[in-house]
Amino acid sequence: MSNKRSPSGQGPSHRQLRVGELIRRTLSDVLNRAEIHDPELNAMSITVGEVSCSPDLKIATVYVMPLMGSVPVDQAIAALARNKAELRHRVSQGLTLKYAPDLRFRPDETFDRLDDTRRMFSDPAVARDLAPDEDEDGAAGG
Template structure:
């Protein structure tokens, strides 16, 4: 069996997911305890929503959002980018990876997508479509689709 294993699936590998979650926890702890020597960054409450890693684990994209809109997202990302070296050093201390991943900060748009989904489900046309019975139930008169009437 070969030592070189490649991940041919569409999504991230288990290792990418595991390393991303470890980086997310480490960054969350560091930001929560205000261990960075930047008073501006320490004054912000920042949520680390997700971390996705490249297949070689050398780049980690960190999706962040300030809590409760306390500061603009651009300011939070700028403060994190200014302190990227120290944050990368903290991540490297807590993990046993060959390379400390380069951290790239992006806004977390999960909450925006959630709001869009809620807005879509509250639309009267969509609510009407959801309330309609399934086609199988209409055609056969039964819910289980076997064609027999109970």
């Protein structure tokens, strides 16, 4: 019996989620404590929003965003990519995996999607569609 998930399966496995969260916490701690030997990176306030791992745990995609727009996101990603080897080494110290995952940094667009969703719900046409019908309320109450 095979216990493997199919590539088109239902999403990440429990192990992928657990390893991703461990990587996220480790990177957050390292960046928060300014433990990297790059003054430019240490001067940035970067939040690590999410880490998603490939099924074989060899690639970790790290979604980051500078706090309060302190620096452009592409500049923060470039600084992280420049220090990828040192960050990978720090992550591997905190994990008990056969291989240290390759880190790939991407902008975290979660907040942009939240703003778009809020904008959509504040649209009068959408608000009208979401409002309860008065006919249904009167019929249900009587």
